[in-house]
Amino acid sequence: AGRPLTINGVHLNQTGDAAFAPVMFQTLFGEPAPTGDFSKLQTLVNAKNEEWHKRYRTVDGYNVYGDRSKIAYESVKDQPKITNYQIMQEEMAQRDVLTANRDRRLWANAKGDPNPPEMLSLPLVTPFGTNKPGTNPDGTYEFLSAEDAIAKMTLAPGVKVNVFASEKEFPELAKAVQMAWDTKGRLWVSVWPNYPERTPTSKLGDSIIVLEDTNGDGKADKCTHFLDNLNCPTGFQFYKDGLLVMHGVFHRSQGETALGPVRNIDGALYRFEPLTGKFETYAAYGFANPHGRAFDYWGNDIITDATGNNTYFGAAFSGRIDYPEKHPKLKQIWERPSRPSAGSTIITSTHFPEEYWGDYLNPNVIGFQGIYRVKLVDDGAGIKGIRQTDLMSSTDRNFRPIDTSVGPDGA
Structure with a gap:
């Protein structure tokens, strides 16, 4: 037995390419492949x-x-x-x-x-x-400085805001779309300077950068470029000693897997198992842009369709359905006052007051510049949300919160 020729039984790896290429050349041109x-x-x-x-x-x-x-x-x-x-x-x-x-x-x-x-x-x-x-x-x-922007904010009682990193110190932080903290307390950020996409002559690609506080003063003082030359990196997920980075063409999904094709029209949520390579449609629904995703302490799935800020109980429409069908219209879990929203989070940090535990944070960027706080409670077999005192809001029209994440210190 030789070395594996594929990464998953279907798609060739480098060894497979080297083995397949001469066979393909012989078939196409009727003569042995050159060496x-x-x-x-x-x-x-x-x-x-x-x-x-x-x-x-x-x-x-x-x-x-x-x-x-x-x-x-x-x-x-x-x-x-x-x-x-x-x-x-x-x-x-x-x-x-x-x-x-x-x-x-x-x-x-x-x-x-x-x-x-x-x-x-x-x-x-x-x-x-x-x-x-x-x-x-x-x-x-x-544009206001980060410090001046704080002065425009109205905060919930007992809440304080501080600057960890800004474009002034780190220009490459401009147009960030997602952030996540690793186990070493470093902040990883997907940045999209070419939004909505790179032009044909663009010399600067999009990136994944890492911001780090090396002296413990609560502010980032080091920036490392982990990945460059990307195009529209909408998000990433930590996996083993690296990342899974999402950047695709969207709209019409034509997934090819070892277990068969996965097809979808327009928005959907997918499930991917890195160890097995299994890829499947998790929620086929009439989404526009389902950017918001959060799990509570019990594993309940909260999905937010960002464009309309429509938030749903994921378990209610994640059942298997055959392509190209979509699940019927589903009731939203709370009456959102404005739209759109992205980057929602469930608070699971004792850094906040006890009554905040398990609350859903819903950032908004147009009709309301701020972050809603929503209490999640049982509602029959599902969940409903009850709006609480807003976590924060701003009178600065350029304040556009697009992601929320609990940091290593609980903030």
Whole structure:
């Protein structure tokens, strides 16, 4: 018996690729595969495939082809309006050229041509500005410092806020989308500077960074880049000595697993078992963007559909249902006053007053800039939420809490 050829019985590993490639070459071309060092060619092929995939499965399809592509904006005063479709199609044309140029490079290498191939010129993208300019003379916005932002907050009795890290000290913290603390007290953050996605000519990718307080003063003083050159890293989960990082194309899910395909249309929640590779649809429902997920002390599953801030008792609609069916409309567990919300949490820390234990925290970013606190109680076979005194709110319209997490000190 030789070394394993797959990672799960279906998908080839590096050894499997090496064994399968000559067989495939013989089948396609009718002659034995050539031998030699093809590492550079492999790098060029992978680079071409990566660029092609960005074009074929663009992550921002709703703005490229969907309803938002049709919206027209006044980008420059007194100039004709432009649409997302116009700009995004011009960017797609750039991706076509970038793919073609990488294809030329790999074929030149495959032929042994020492001369660099002629590169196609990159088409231009129509210059555009924001349709929501700020109050500054140059159209930018005035953002408060982290300390000044605290002064705009109203806090629940007995609650205090302090700054752990800010963009002033760590510019790479801009546009954070998720955070989580590890067992060493370090704060891991997924940052998305290219929101909603990287442009074809972007040189700076999205990242996973690690913020650390090395001197114990309660503030981060060290930032480490764990992963760079990502595109839309919506979240991550600690696993063994590393991370499972989520960044995908969404909307239409075409999962291929050793146990069979997993299909879904629009939003859903999935369950993945890293040890077995088992992947399945956990909750098939008419979600828009189910970003909020929290488990209470007893393992009850609380799911929040972020766009409408609709929160559900997960067990009520997590039963098996065949694709493409969806579970029928479900009652929400509480009457939310505003929307949208993401990054919800269940408080399981004695750092807070005893009456906070097990409460659900629901951050909001548009109609209400703050974090709701909701008491969860039994309601027949399910759960219902009762709004309590808000944990915090702010009069600063730029205050947008998008994630909550209990830290190593209980805060």
